[in-house]
Amino acid sequence: MPGALTPERTAARLCELSSDARAAVLVDAAGSLAGASDLDPERARVLGQLAVGLFEAVDRAPRAEGVEPPEQVEAQVEGGAVYATRNPRWTLAVVARRGTLSSLMLMDLRSVLAELEGAPPIRTSVSATVAGDLPDPPVPELGQERA
Amino acid sequence: MKEKRKGPIGRAAGLAEGVAATVRRMQRDREPRVLMYDSTGYARLLQPDARGYESALDVSESMVRVVDGLEP
Numbered sequence: 001m002p003g004a005l006t007p008e009r010t011a012a013r014l015c016e017l018s019s020d021a022r023a024a025v026l027v028d029a030a031g032s033l034a035g036a037s038d039l040d041p042e043r044a045r046v047l048g049q050l051a052v053g054l055f056e057a058v059d060r061a062p063r064a065e066g067v068e069p070p071e072q073v074e075a076q077v078e079g080g081a082v083y084a085t086r087n088p089r090w091t092l093a094v095v096a097r098r099g100t101l102s103s104l105m106l107m108d109l110r111s112v113l114a115e116l117e118g119a120p121p122i123r124t125s126v127s128a129t130v131a132g133d134l135p136d137p138p139v140p141e142l143g144q145e146r147a
Numbered sequence: 148m149k150e151k152r153k154g155p156i157g158r159a160a161g162l163a164e165g166v167a168a169t170v171r172r173m174q175r176d177r178e179p180r181v182l183m184y185d186s187t188g189y190a191r192l193l194q195p196d197a198r199g200y201e202s203a204l205d206v207s208e209s210m211v212r213v214v215d216g217l218e219p
Contacts, residue, residue, distance in 0.1 A: 023214045043213050050210045050219065057202035058183050061193050070183035070191075075207035077179050079215065082207040095214040098177075106184065 005115045007034040010092065014112045017122065020100040021108075022080070026116075027051055027091040034090070051093035054084055072106050085109040090116065179204055 005013060011024035015037040025048045026035040036044035058073050072085045076098070083105045084093035092113050096105055111122050181193040181203045193200050209219035 039214075043216075046219055047210060047213050050206050050213065053206045054203060054210070057199045057206055058181065058193065060199035060202070061183070061197050067191075068185050071186045072184040073203070074182040074184070075180070075203055077204060077207045077211060079208075080211040082210050093210070095210050102182075106188075 004118070005112070005121070007090070007116065009035065010090075010112055010116050011035045011037045011094075013115070014092065014094055014108060017112065017124065018094075018096070018100075018105060018108050020096045020105065021094045022096060023047065024092065024094040025051055027093070029089050047093070047095075051084055051091055054082065054093065055086060055091060072109065074102050074106065081105075083109055085113055087113060087117070181207075 007026055007028070010026045012035070014024045015021040021037075023039050024037045025033060025039075025044055027048045028034045031049075031052045033045050033048035036047065039047065054073055054075070055070075058070055063069070071087075073083070075082045080098055081096045081100050081102075082093065083096060083100075083102070084091060085106070086092070090113060092109055094105065094109065111119075115122055181200060183191045183193060185191075193203060213219050
């Protein structure tokens with residue numbers, strides 16, 4: 001299908017969708033790097049290995065009887081946040097800024113993986129109003145002195 | 148039911164409570180944490196004393212460092 005998302009483009013696609021995404025990698029079921037966003041090859045390879053390691057770590061966590069292994073992981077650490085999602089074929093991980101809205105990032109991860117698996121492309125749109133058209137605010141900004 | 152304070156002192160106290168709540172929320176947001184989600188989106192917090200917690204945090208910190216251009 002023309003325009004279908006490829007593994008090589010998937011990580012970059014995620015970074016295009018989310019302004020909070022700093023870098024992303026896609027790893028196949030064998031643990032090999034299948035694609036990365038704008039990273040040099042060595043850093044992309046290391047990031048891919050770490051993404052696999054992240055799921056290995058959480059898979060070691062105790063689970064109650066009948067609880068399935070996690071499909072998505074979110075880790076908030078100093079300096080950033082890491083989100084990752086997986087299905088039987090792929091693992092997609094992203095390093096994002098602190099303060100990223102988790103629910104949105106997790107949904108973007110799921111949506112991009114779904115697109116890779118053949119789901120319809122994610123539709124994006126922009127506001128009809130450009131910043132230059134906005135009228136002045138009706139009240140003075142806080143902290144600004146009146147003229 | 149909590150009694151509502153009126154007047155300027157009450158308003159100031161309400162403002163202070165709001166600021167304190169915001170600071171608490173910001174501090175809580177800065178704490179390292181690991182959350183795991185199942186396929187339905189149900190989240191479970193990985194407890195700090197649980198197996199895998201330290202490793203997950205170490206790996207995540209390394210990922211951030213790699214993107215920062217530092218050694219993992």
